[in-house]
Amino acid sequence: xxxxxxxxxxxxxxxxxxxxxxxxxxxxxxxxxxxxxxxxxxxxxxxxxxxxxxxxxxxxxxxxxxxxxxxxxxxxxxxxxxxxxxxxxxxxxxxxxxxxxxxxxxxxxxxxxxxxxxxxxxxxxxxxxxxxxxxxxxxxxxxxxxxxxxxxxxxxxxxxxxxxxxxxxxxxxxxxxxxxxxxxxxxxxxxxxxxxxxxxxxxxxxxxxxxxxxxxxxxxxxxxxxxxxxxxxxxxxxxxxxxxxxxxxxxxxxxxxxxxxxxxxxxxxxxxxxxxxxxxxxxxxxxxxxxxxxxxxxxxxxxxxxxxxxxxxxxxxxxxxxxxxxxxxxxxxxxxxxxxxxxxxxxxxxxxxxxxxxxxxxxxxxxxxxxxxxxxxxxxxxxxxxxxxxxxxxxxxxxxxxxxxxxxxxxxxxxxxxxxxxxxxxxxxxxxxxxxxxxxxxxxxxxxxxxxxxxxxx
Amino acid sequence: xxxxxxxxxxxxxxxxxxxxxxxxxxxxxxxxxxxxxxxxxxxxxxxxxxxxxxxxxxxxxxxxxxxxxxxxxxxxxxxxxxxxxxxxxxxxxxxxxxxxxxxxxxxxxxxxxxxxxxxxxxxxxxxxxxxxxxxxxxxxxxxxxxxxxxxxxxxxxxxxxxxxxxxxxxxxxxxxxxxxxxxxxxxxxxxxxxxxxxxxxxxxxxxxxxxxxxxxxxxxxxxxxxxxxxxxxxxxxxxxxxxxxxxxxxxxxxxxxxxxxxxxxxxxxxxxxxxxxxxxxxxxxxxxxxxxxxxxxxxxxxxxxxxxxxxxxxxxxxxxxxxxxxxxxxxxxxxxxxxxxxxxxxxxxxxxxxxxxxxxxxxxxxxxxxxxxxxxxxxxxxxxxxxxxxxxxxxxxxxxxxxxxxxxxxxxxxxxxxxxxxxxxxxxxxxxxxxxxxxxxxxxxxxxxxxxxxxxxx
Numbered sequence: 001x002x003x004x005x006x007x008x009x010x011x012x013x014x015x016x017x018x019x020x021x022x023x024x025x026x027x028x029x030x031x032x033x034x035x036x037x038x039x040x041x042x043x044x045x046x047x048x049x050x051x052x053x054x055x056x057x058x059x060x061x062x063x064x065x066x067x068x069x070x071x072x073x074x075x076x077x078x079x080x081x082x083x084x085x086x087x088x089x090x091x092x093x094x095x096x097x098x099x100x101x102x103x104x105x106x107x108x109x110x111x112x113x114x115x116x117x118x119x120x121x122x123x124x125x126x127x128x129x130x131x132x133x134x135x136x137x138x139x140x141x142x143x144x145x146x147x148x149x150x151x152x153x154x155x156x157x158x159x160x161x162x163x164x165x166x167x168x169x170x171x172x173x174x175x176x177x178x179x180x181x182x183x184x185x186x187x188x189x190x191x192x193x194x195x196x197x198x199x200x201x202x203x204x205x206x207x208x209x210x211x212x213x214x215x216x217x218x219x220x221x222x223x224x225x226x227x228x229x230x231x232x233x234x235x236x237x238x239x240x241x242x243x244x245x246x247x248x249x250x251x252x253x254x255x256x257x258x259x260x261x262x263x264x265x266x267x268x269x270x271x272x273x274x275x276x277x278x279x280x281x282x283x284x285x286x287x288x289x290x291x292x293x294x295x296x297x298x299x300x301x302x303x304x305x306x307x308x309x310x311x312x313x314x315x316x317x318x319x320x321x322x323x324x325x326x327x328x329x330x331x332x333x334x335x336x337x338x339x340x341x342x343x344x345x346x347x348x349x350x351x352x353x354x355x356x357x358x359x360x361x362x363x364x365x366x367x368x369x370x371x372x373x374x375x376x377x378x379x380x381x382x383x384x385x386x387x388x389x390x391x392x393x394x395x396x397x398x399x400x401x402x403x404x405x406x407x408x409x410x411x412x413x414x415x416x417x418x419x420x421x422x423x424x425x426x427x428x429x430x431x432x433x434x435x436x437x438x439x440x441x442x443x444x445x446x447x448x449x450x451x452x453x454x455x456x457x458x
Numbered sequence: 459x460x461x462x463x464x465x466x467x468x469x470x471x472x473x474x475x476x477x478x479x480x481x482x483x484x485x486x487x488x489x490x491x492x493x494x495x496x497x498x499x500x501x502x503x504x505x506x507x508x509x510x511x512x513x514x515x516x517x518x519x520x521x522x523x524x525x526x527x528x529x530x531x532x533x534x535x536x537x538x539x540x541x542x543x544x545x546x547x548x549x550x551x552x553x554x555x556x557x558x559x560x561x562x563x564x565x566x567x568x569x570x571x572x573x574x575x576x577x578x579x580x581x582x583x584x585x586x587x588x589x590x591x592x593x594x595x596x597x598x599x600x601x602x603x604x605x606x607x608x609x610x611x612x613x614x615x616x617x618x619x620x621x622x623x624x625x626x627x628x629x630x631x632x633x634x635x636x637x638x639x640x641x642x643x644x645x646x647x648x649x650x651x652x653x654x655x656x657x658x659x660x661x662x663x664x665x666x667x668x669x670x671x672x673x674x675x676x677x678x679x680x681x682x683x684x685x686x687x688x689x690x691x692x693x694x695x696x697x698x699x700x701x702x703x704x705x706x707x708x709x710x711x712x713x714x715x716x717x718x719x720x721x722x723x724x725x726x727x728x729x730x731x732x733x734x735x736x737x738x739x740x741x742x743x744x745x746x747x748x749x750x751x752x753x754x755x756x757x758x759x760x761x762x763x764x765x766x767x768x769x770x771x772x773x774x775x776x777x778x779x780x781x782x783x784x785x786x787x788x789x790x791x792x793x794x795x796x797x798x799x800x801x802x803x804x805x806x807x808x809x810x811x812x813x814x815x816x817x818x819x820x821x822x823x824x825x826x827x828x829x830x831x832x833x834x835x836x837x838x839x840x841x842x843x844x845x846x847x848x849x850x851x852x853x854x855x856x857x858x859x860x861x862x863x864x865x866x867x868x869x870x871x872x873x874x875x876x877x878x879x880x881x882x883x884x885x886x887x888x889x890x891x892x893x894x895x896x897x898x899x900x901x902x903x904x905x906x907x908x909x910x911x912x913x914x915x916x
Contacts, residue, residue, distance in 0.1 A: 007472060010475065010547075014464075014472055015469075016555075017551065017555035042572065044578075045582055047816065050812075050818045060552060064556075068556060071557050086459025093550070094471060096547040100532045101529055107529075108529075116497065124504055135502075146799045147798040188646075206694055249910040296557070296559065298798065312643065315696070317594075338610060339607050354505055354513075355508060370885070371664060
């Protein structure tokens with residue numbers, strides 16, 4: 001495909017994406033396919049001859065679209081959002097066009113320097129400690145693939161700074177911690193993972209954490225890391241990171257904060273009470289690719305001190321040597337992550353932050369919080385509905401008063417509507433419905449439509 | 459940015475990328491900036507107010523471009539290629555526009571089913587064993603972020619299937635293995651990494667491997683995994699995977715093949731002699747994002763048996779439960795990788811394979827091999843140049859006959875030309891110049907231009 005053809009097909013595809021943005025609200029959120037339906041439309045063997053791009057674009061409608069779950073529908077209330085936005089999509093396009101590798105400063109200086117500055121901007125935007133800024137130190141932040149990767153990496157750092165054999169190490173998180181805590185610890189080789197008990201709000205109980213640590217120490221094990229969640233996946237619970245931090249310090253644990261989803265809410269100063277104590281944590285991760293309008297993948301990981309991360313990862317091959325790195329005057333981002341290669345993800349994040357501005361981010365996230373608050377009130381006032389857990393940020397957790405079967409039926413009815421999609425899950429062994437508000441284009445109109453369906457089926 | 463604005467700015471950006479494709483050959487490959495130059499053009503604090511997209515696009519020229527290393531220049535002979543192509547860039551755009559998460563089959567069936575089929579296609583294209591195909595079994599392949607991630611994951615699997623404590627486990631690779639082998643073993647918690655001696659072609663010496671394993675066993679250690687390189691980063695050396703495989707089998711080691719770069723050459727049947735023995739390896743990874751015209755990130759990892767990978771990673775949270783997964787009729791790709799989230803990377807790979815066709819891939823890779831062969835002959839015939847190592851695939855390793863200083867001067871002169879960029883490195887403690895041919899748009903004209911500069915400065 002030469003540049004002239006790229007121009008022609010690129011314009012056609014931009015129109016396709018713009019059309020998709022215009023019509024996604026009217027598409028059924030989930031596709032009507034059975035396992036194997038999409039695969040059956042694909043040849044078993046790769047094509048021998050080149051195919052015209054027109055045929056490929058046609059198959060975007062004929063093969064791909066029938067199998068798409070529309071995460072970008074404004075009726076997306078399932079899981080958490082995985083938002084795109086115009087500037088985010090275009091930033092990804094520019095990054096793809098430039099095709100640079102950001103493994104070293106020298107392999108594309110703009111890739112590193114823009115990333116470091118934009119990640120420092122997020123420290124301001126989220127009200128995080130100044131010492132998280134690379135320009136201030138001794139900490140720093142970088143873009144990673146996902147919160148799972150960041151959480152795993154922090155377990156590796158905690159293992160590396162401990163002198164004990166991995167099979168004696170213990171990792172802690174609440175029973176409501178994201179599965180990446182368990183997986184991160186497992187992949188990092190930890191011998192033990194403790195799912196610490198939670199209180200009535202599903203937040204980690206510091207007393208239970210302290211007791212678990214003491215029991216493990218008495219058993220000859222080595223507590224190494226605790227992950228606090230600011231906004232659990234299940235119900236949005238907020239672990240008390242101040243109290244957990246004090247315990248972590250007393251026992252020498254690494255304290256990692258997983259604010260993958262709710263970190264975005266911190267653009268609103270009044271929400272920062274939920275991360276009180278963040279000044280003393282060792283690491284903090286959140287996903288602009290969830291609720292901050294920046295296409296996946298774009299996770300940010302900060303460490304309060306960059307030395308232990310460097311020590312856990314660093315080594316240098318001859319082919320990587322270059323004057324800039326050896327001068328010590330630059331940051332090489334391959335020393336901040338497990339993989340070597342990295343694409344120019346800061347571009348889309350920079351474009352989103354500039355396109356929205358801090359004011360725009362506060363407005364949009366604030367609107368989602370307001371809509372969640374209104375929905376929560378409607379649930380409170382409805383005679384057949386209950387809160388399965390307190391509303392947290394923009395996540396409303398509801399169930400039917402008649403029990404699990406009625407709740408499951410209600411969830412199925414909502415999802416059968418086509419216009420709205422929620423996640424049916426369980427908490428404390430009871431069914432509930434998660435309504436996560438936060439897709440880029442969700443407005444009052446879409447929450448009203450969801451509510452009408454809830455009312456009709458409750 | 460509403461859909462109409464997206465359409466307008468998207469067209470402008472497509473034109474920008476098309477213009478970039480047209481002019482990249484005429485830009486100096488590396489930027490003329492000092493550390494901090496780009497950062498100095500960025501505000502210290504995030505913008506409070508939204509900025510017009512026109513200003514953002516303008517800064518692509520004014521702030522970003524001065525700090526870009528042009529990996530997409532046809533004069534890119536450094537490291538390995540990290541190729542883009544028209545269909546690859548457009549596939550990334552479409553994926554960004556759809557913004558789906560492919561963690562579960564149910565979260566976007568097309569994302570999983572197209573990935574599995576396209577990765578199966580690559581088994582045919584590269585002449586890999588049929589049992590690597592998900593549709594044939596018991597193995598299967600999936601897209602990962604990078605070869606580093608895949609190699610790390612295989613070390614985790616090897617650790618998990620071993621009963622021994624991690625600090626007694628040993629990982630093996632040659633002294634020329636990519637740094638991801640050492641990092642992967644280190645991050646996975648291995649107590650020991652052996653850099654096995656190589657022969658005169660810099661390929662792993664099976665006798666030295668066997669001796670190292672036996673010495674480690676005698677010391678009470680537990681050999682767990684060996685990584686064979688098909689195409690080392692330094693000189694493109696090819697480890698004898700048949701002989702290494704026999705040793706791995708005899709001693710119960712996991713045998714992983716890292717063909718990150720050279721795997722793409724296997725589209726040519728006559729190159730497959732270099733992976734003789736692949737029928738018996740446990741895992742194999744290669745990067746379509748290097749030399750197969752598919753934007754980073756797009757690494758593929760195959761395992762001959764998917765059970766150990768699943769066992770090392772798998773666990774299920776309530777929020778992930780869904781009828782499709784529980785039926786067992788679908789593959790959930792989050793069980794194939796460390797992170798949970800994943801974007802629709804198969805789209806760009808599918809578009810590249812269809813746009814080029816198998817014939818086109820063979821043609822373009824074959825052209826790069828031919829150009830490398832011609833350059834190697836010119837080096838052989840030149841009185842002041844030597845081969846620092848045998849030419850391997852499309853990697854020519856040369857040095858100046860007058861020694862390290864002359865070689866370093868030659869490398870600096872090439873890189874000062876602006877039109878061509880090579881990597882200066884060392885092998886056996888002597889300087890050499892890696893000329894890696896393989897950028898998407900590199901033709902005879904660009905290699906001729908490089909050769910003229912070499913001749914003028916040698």
